[in-house]
Amino acid sequence: xxxxxxxxxIIDEKHVAVKLYPTINNTIRTLQTSYNEYExxxxxxxxxxxxxxxxxILAQPTNEIFTGSNLLLCTLGLTNSGKTHTMFGTTDEPGLxxxxxxxxxxxxxxxxxxxxxxxxxxxxxxxxxxxxxxxxEVAVRNYIFKDEKQRMRLPKLIQxxxxxxxxxxxxxxxxxWISFFELYNENIVDLLVQPKYMKMRKNxxxxxxxxS
Numbered sequence: 001x002x003x004x005x006x007x008x009x010i011i012d013e014k015h016v017a018v019k020l021y022p023t024i025n026n027t028i029r030t031l032q033t034s035y036n037e038y039e040x041x042x043x044x045x046x047x048x049x050x051x052x053x054x055x056x057i058l059a060q061p062t063n064e065i066f067t068g069s070n071l072l073l074c075t076l077g078l079t080n081s082g083k084t085h086t087m088f089g090t091t092d093e094p095g096l097x098x099x100x101x102x103x104x105x106x107x108x109x110x111x112x113x114x115x116x117x118x119x120x121x122x123x124x125x126x127x128x129x130x131x132x133x134x135x136x137e138v139a140v141r142n143y144i145f146k147d148e149k150q151r152m153r154l155p156k157l158i159q160x161x162x163x164x165x166x167x168x169x170x171x172x173x174x175x176x177w178i179s180f181f182e183l184y185n186e187n188i189v190d191l192l193v194q195p196k197y198m199k200m201r202k203n204x205x206x207x208x209x210x211x212s
Contacts, residue, residue, distance in 0.1 A: 013043050050089050054099040062103045073100065104176065113173035120177050122207070143194055 009017040017037045044053055061071050073096060075083040089095030094102075116134060118126040180191045181204060188204040 010043055010045075011037065014041070015039055016043065050093045050095055050099070053086070054096055058096060058100060059103065062100050063107065065104065066107055073097070108174045108176065111173050113175045116175045118175070140192060140194070144192065
């Protein structure tokens, strides 16, 4: 069937109707179109800005990271439905991920742990850093930002750290570790691997958090 068929109807601010059209290989559903209504937390229309979306759904959860809470941010949708734009945005209008990072740096303020004594391992554990491991991490970071044009693509709100208001606790020190991976065709892969190591890249394992 044509891809321009209307699949979703917005009923009101918390209810949507989804139409599912049968395909040739569909042996489970009947040949009739399925029409289902769902209740959601909130619906944002196409007039909603990236800033409004972040403030309404992510600002408070991002702040709560500093009180021990965990946060999972993900998007689901068809190809070309706007997932990447919502997550990353543009230089002029950053998406949810840059805005989350901005809020994290805002809370950290000047209390950055320059010595980087620990690194995260697994889900909730830390391990002491050693020089050789730290050198590898620094090399990866330097590779990612080696290109001046690449650095310029970062939103200005993340680059200009010296303009952040310090909201951190005076006696605490922070180090920020970022991983970037993709879940595609049931495989999880690291997107920060340098090109020369791509052929040796192994799929990441999906692990369960026993405390969740």
